[in-house]
Amino acid sequence: MSKRLIDLQHITKSFDGQTVLDDLSLYIRENEFLTLLGPSGCGKTTTLRIIGGFERPDAGRVVFDGQDITDLAPNERQLNTVFQKYALFPHMTIAENIAFGLKIKKKSKAYIEDKIKYALKLVNLDGFEKRGVDSLSGGQQQRIAIARAIVNEPKVLLLDEPLGALDLKLRQDMQYELIRLKNELGITFVYVTHDQEEALTMSDTVVVMNQGYIQQIGTPQDIYNEPTNAFVADFIGESNIIDGIMQRDRLVRILGVDFPCVDEGFGSNVPVDVVIRPEDVELVAPEDGMISGDVTSLVFKGVHWEMEVLAHGYEWLVQATQMRPVGSHVGIRVDPFNIQIMNKPESNDEKAVETDA
Amino acid sequence: MRKIRGLKRQLLAGPYLVWIAAFTLLPLMVILYYAFTTTSGHPTLLNVTSIFASVHFKSLLLSLELAFLCTAACLLLSYPLALALSSLKTKRQGFIVFIFILPMWMNFMLRILAWKMLLSNNGVINMVLEAVGLPALDVMNTPFAVVFCMIYDFLPFMALPIYNSMSRIDKGILEAAQDLGAGRATTFFRIILPLTAPGAVSGTIMVFVPALTSFAISDLLGGGKVLLIGNVIEQAFIQEYNWNLGSGLSLVLMVFVIASMALMNSRGDEGGVGIC
């Protein structure tokens, strides 16, 4: 395990009396690609801006490489930011933009020239030195913003929704580009996005946030397969989240029917949230299902069909490669391994989830 | 059909084109005519070349000097003002900016009156100075009083366009500069200054031209001792009834105005002329 590079300790921040972050603690390891993921207003950008030094926390410390940097200005920190709207200097050429940080550090001319060449090559824009900012497309500006940041050899690169303004195709290309860059540079990336697909594709670690609280930290696989609460389950991909009652270990009652599952230790007769991913719902003949219902809608999505099945008063979202026409009577089966049991919200941070949902 | 409709709409500009011809272009022709003729109507260059007569030349130099001083002072005062205004919270900014433009909209003459009253030898400033035991100022009827009043009169014309172009700078750009290691000074000189240059240019034009051509301020606060080129021209018309000389000197003044604007406009825009 590599060492902790950034340590956020009990960070609290509020704007105009509104708490945005409440006692948030988080560490980021060296060479990690960590993504802060959450809906707008969840505090992810504020967290990033506190790391970058653009906001000062009301309480708590920011420790970087063993040194407390809470009170350092952004220009005194060894990290660089790629801004959401690029924030290129409009009155400078591309080369001047990239050279900006190096000139402040009083690097030699030859060194700067080399660095500009190297950086432009890295972002696949060789020969753009003399161009003006206005002549570039959004995607190109984004690459220049990255080049401008990385020539300073920061230990950490902070990226604030850098792909937010690009169109879908470009966004997907840039995702692979960023992974490649990260591997080539061998530095830490802290990435902010509200796009769960981006987060799952690129990250080593995903931090799911909501209303100023961290909901879950884990690998993309963890987050997707084993969400810790209904908010995460709902935010990452689509899910059926159903009220259930834990009968005893490995048996849960949903919509009046007992389903075998693999979870233990919830006690008996305890209300819980049950999460079932739509692709884990199997449609079978009515007599073979655990419960049965009627297909109410059918949409073709390319790789699969998406259906809604009304069974025992709940609209089940189902993704399957075989379609069932609207109105047909079907049975529903769920493998015990694919049933996720979660406690109902109790603790403070989970309540935040409740008010949101 | 389309073309005809377009043409019809163009005709709406007709009255204004007539107006331009009658009241903008024609008067300029008349001034040209007077400038290059003698009182009896013979062609001459003397009216224009008389700018080199020592009295006229001196007043032109003094006008240029005071206009430069006034413009420089306004520039130096306006940048911190614009920085201070943009550092305010956005909610309060609108109102405070409003407070700072308000004096600009008070009658020009009254602003002169206010300063005349403050500066005069038995005026308020000297009373305050005396009260705290300092020697009284004797600035009335000096170029200093004139420049001071010019700065007061024209400061908002400089501060506003600079503030406008400063508030148009994306905050992200300033943060990016800081992120890349720039301190306050570097951010100001490498980012803010170049990006507000268009505002500073239009502000400079809006201060320099009236300062260069003003005659009322020097007349009222200079007590006849501070003779600017505007005063020379005014006297030629109003006191000496020498319209030819006055026109000739006006023409020279216009050349200076156009030259200073061409000089500034080579790197400015016209965006800053608006009010708010």
Add this chain to the structure above:
Amino acid sequence: MLKKLYKLYLVLIFLFLYLPIGVLIVLSFNDSKSKVQWGGFTLKWYGSLFSSESILEAFWMTIFISLGSALIATVIGTLAALGADAMKKRGQAFLIGAANIPLLNADIVTGISLMLLFVRFTRLGMNTVLLAHITFNIPYVILNVMPKLKQESRTTYEAALDLGATPLYAFFKITWPQILPGVLSGFLMAMTMSLDDFSVTYFTKGAGVNTLSTMIYTEMRKGIRPEMYALSTLLFLIALTLLLIMNFGPSAKEKEKS
């Protein structure tokens, strides 16, 4: 730290701008002719202000000239902007270039050149002042209306035609509401410029006609009467009201959006 310096600086500039005005206002209520002694509160200067024939005459003249010239300039300027909008680039550039002449030229030259023209054809007086003010007011109207026309107005106008509106109907239902804020702020700006003008009026007014600016000028050359303080206070309040309307009135909201 820096914030405190900024605040201090704002206060200093504020004092620089308002101290002179404040002193004028205080003196307008001073029951003593002295500039520096407080002789008790009085409204008598306001009284004598309103009984002074010459001041009242200049006041009404100023109101008439500024309202009249702003009104006529608004009509001509709005029409010109509409016409220019239909023109090709070159015609537009010429029109805007011409509009810039009185805007950027020195006031004294504008005033003199108009005077030289006027005296050839007529006697100087109220009419010539009015003509002169219209001349320098039109550009302000054009400058305020043109940007409104450039925005979405053309496409929405064409959309209206597409939906079956006649050009005249489309203009009044679609284009006019869109440019109205520009027309209004152009009008207000023209009026304020006219209220504030001294140089052009000075050269085109002839004997016996005075606006407030030229009257105060003449008065000030003779010495300062306390009635002037009262007048200043009133004019300051008028400027305040006008600017409040411009900044926080209906047309200002439009501006915030753009």
